[in-house]
Amino acid sequence: MTQTVGAAAGDCEGVFDANVSFIAVDWGSTTRRVYSLGRDGRLVDARQAPLGVAGLAPGQARAEVAALRARLGKRPMLLAGMIGSDRGIGGVGYIACPAGLDDITAGLVEIDPYGAIVPGLAECEGLHRDVMRGEEVIVLGAVVDGSVPPDAMACQPGTHNKWVTIERGCVTGIRTLMTGEIFGLVRDHGLIAPLMTTPPRDDGAFREGVEAGLDGRGAFAALFSARARALLDPRLAETTSSYVSGLLIGDDVRVGLAGHSGPVHVLGSGELAGLYRSAIDAAGYRSIEVDSTTAFLAGARAIALRLGWLQ
Amino acid sequence: MTQTVGAAAGDCEGVFDANVSFIAVDWGSTTRRVYSLGRDGRLVDARQAPLGVAGLAPGQARAEVAALRARLGKRPMLLAGMIGSDRGIGGVGYIACPAGLDDITAGLVEIDPYGAIVPGLAECEGLHRDVMRGEEVIVLGAVVDGSVPPDAMACQPGTHNKWVTIERGCVTGIRTLMTGEIFGLVRDHGLIAPLMTTPPRDDGAFREGVEAGLDGRGAFAALFSARARALLDPRLAETTSSYVSGLLIGDDVRVGLAGHSGPVHVLGSGELAGLYRSAIDAAGYRSIEVDSTTAFLAGARAIALRLGWLQ
Structure with missing residues (x-):
């Protein structure tokens, strides 16, 4: 595994590898993390670059995805996070809570025959409205991984801190502060x-x-x-x-x-x-x-399994 | 009565009047309001200027007070509000709640034989710390005026909204948001x-x-x-x-x-x-x-009465 941080221009060089079975991308507001996973699901390569959605010009997101494709080959690719928002590729909505990995997988939005974007989650309860994009793969990945029990409370510290209620392995409540x-x-x-x-x-x-x-x-x-x-x-x-x-x-x-x-x-x-x-x-x-990186990879693997990208 | 708004340079011209018995100044962060009151306590003149404490250069507050003095004569002058803070004249502390008009009058800080600055109020209860400067004259003035009962809850909307608990005519609680x-x-x-x-x-x-x-x-x-x-x-x-x-x-x-x-x-x-x-x-x-102006004047009059500035 190669861990490279902050190499914006070359963040995908050298990732092409015959052992890579699919690519999982955690694409947030400030940072893009690209992970290459092997046929057995193991991490082959991890790259991180300051190519967050908040810094992209209008239309740039599609070009960046195409550039990733060109470098990484026609491998299955799963994109999660703010890349699905209107500031990214756009057109990727939110699915309602309660939602688990099956719901997320069913709600994937295809961008081409080899790639899909993970939908966000929305919780509406009475007057309360809340949403998440990307955090759901981490939370549900931690559950499928066994590091968080199927009934639990998770905290995801960040600029917009999230409290996530998990019941029977599904996200049932979101509170963002x-x-x-x-x-x-x-x-x-x-x-x-x-x-x-x-x-x-x-x-x-x-x-x-x-x-x-x-x-x-x-x-x-x-x-x-x-x-x-x-x-x-x-x-x-x-x-x-x-x-x-x-x-x-x-x-x-x-x-x-x-x-x-x-x-x-x-x-x-x-x-x-x-x-x-x-x-x-x-x-x-x-x-x-x-560890949120481990949890993200577990969530991406679980979705890939459901899609037949892994045996 | 003359009401002039926003005339920064000339905000005190023409206020000199033989009938004026004392001057009350509500000097906040963004605005200075100068009121001249007659021997019977009635309002003779009101001037408002954008000479708030937040916009004053270091040391300027004393010069502005001296300029007021020069224009208005050696009449008793009561200054309330942020002019007492470190960004104003400074050196005027806070007196502890519960506090009423007698406490405020006892806590006045003289600036010369004719003038005094109203202290702020502080409330400390457990971990809670809160303060006010200027609002206390308005709140207690409204009580002495009869427009707010001696046991009441007051709200003072502003950039920092205040909720003031009044018991037996004294401020007992301050909550600023x-x-x-x-x-x-x-x-x-x-x-x-x-x-x-x-x-x-x-x-x-x-x-x-x-x-x-x-x-x-x-x-x-x-x-x-x-x-x-x-x-x-x-x-x-x-x-x-x-x-x-x-x-x-x-x-x-x-x-x-x-x-x-x-x-x-x-x-x-x-x-x-x-x-x-x-x-x-x-x-x-x-x-x-x-009406907060009416209440401020009532509070200033009540303090002036205690000081012997009015019969």
């Missing part, structure tokens, strides 16, 4: 931006913020309290970033896990996932880390 | 900014948003649902501004009025106050509009 986006907006453009000059860390101020965020006064009141905290005690001003991060993630955990009991499977690693795990633990739950 | 600031950040810089090109209105989409915001899934989840709503039904995209405004104000009302019963006194008028009143009514409360 714009926590990361709001943190970035407040840090970059908000009135308290001058106080937020350092990256957040899992320190005492973060945990103090988590505790305040968990107490349920609401995220916007919590945000103002970060300002009041620094005004009333200027020595605390320098820890505002960590405190605000704690407040927002604490509120996120409170909203996302309302009514839940049992462990929480955090699909992801890195700093942000660490902050979420810290807040989940502080809320009295047990957090379990699950 | 950054709702307006977040609305502006999302509209100007957020991922859904392209959908938010029209000003929010009290229309069907607003009321739909209010209903969703009141249902308690949390403000950040509500924000993402605005995106999901437009993705799942593109015909709804053009009403996103109103919907988001409704979501955020609905969530604000839910958090601010949690546990409250009885009417809500909305100190303010104009479009934003109208949106808040609509959401408060939708939540099952009765909203009562109170």
Whole structure:
């Protein structure tokens, strides 16, 4: 296996290999990850490039897919994530929850005889509207892989953090919180931006913020309290970033896990996932880390099996 | 009475009047309002200028106060609002809740033998920290004026909306929500900014948003649902501004009025106050509009009486 990161131009060179049986692409807003899997389902090659959908010009998505095809040959190819949105190829809708791997496979949208795009999932319950694209392959892959049980709660930290309810191996509930986006907006453009000059860390101020965020006064009141905290005690001003991060993630955990009991499977690693795990633990739950790349590949393999791409 | 709006350079010309007994200034982040009151407490003159504290250069606040003095003579002058903050004159702290007019008067900070700045109020309860500057004169003025009862809930719509609990004529609770600031950040810089090109209105989409915001899934989840709503039904995209405004104000009302019963006194008028009143009514409360300028003057008069500036 070859792991290459950030080689935009040549991110698919050398992937052509007679042992490759299909290609799975996790194509998000900021990053494209291309995986080549062998006949036995094993990973042969992984490439990552900053070719996310958010950075593509109109029409560029189709050209990028064609370029992938030209480099990788007429192998079966499964595309998941924001590539299915209107900013990508477009025309790929959402299927309704509850949805499992069979539903996703039935809802695939063919782009040519060898390739298909995974549909998104939508949850509508009363006034609630929520959607996901790409995360469903990771979540359902983790279930089929055995790393997440068929009845579970999953957390997928990101700019738009997702809480996913899984029942009998299907996604039954989606709750997306714009926590990361709001943190970035407040840090970059908000009135308290001058106080937020350092990256957040899992320190005492973060945990103090988590505790305040968990107490349920609401995220916007919590945000103002970060300002009041620094005004009333200027020595605390320098820890505002960590405190605000704690407040927002604490509120996120409170909203996302309302009514839940049992462990929480955090699909992801890195700093942000660490902050979420810290807040989940502080809320009295047990957090379990699950590798999201492994889970994505398990989900892609499960779909490929259903399509007859693997024996 | 003369009402002049936006005359920055000449906002105090002509105010000098032998009948004027004292000057009350409501000096906020974006606007300075200078009121001249007669010996009987009646309003003689009102001037408004875009000389808010947020736009002043370091040190400029003292020079602006001196310029006011030079124009208005050595009359007693009461300054309230952000002019007391570090971005204004500075050095004016916060007094702790519960606080009434006697406490505020006792906490005044003299700037010269004829003038004083009103302290801010701070509420600390458990992990909660909150502050106000200027709003306390309006709230307590409305109480002394009889337009708000001595036990009441007040709402002060603005960029940072405030919910103020009043008991026995004192401010006992402050809850500030950054709702307006977040609305502006999302509209100007957020991922859904392209959908938010029209000003929010009290229309069907607003009321739909209010209903969703009141249902308690949390403000950040509500924000993402605005995106999901437009993705799942593109015909709804053009009403996103109103919907988001409704979501955020609905969530604000839910958090601010949690546990409250009885009417809500909305100190303010104009479009934003109208949106808040609509959401408060939708939540099952009765909203009562109170004129905030009248209330500010009543509060300033009450402090002036305590200082012997009025008979």
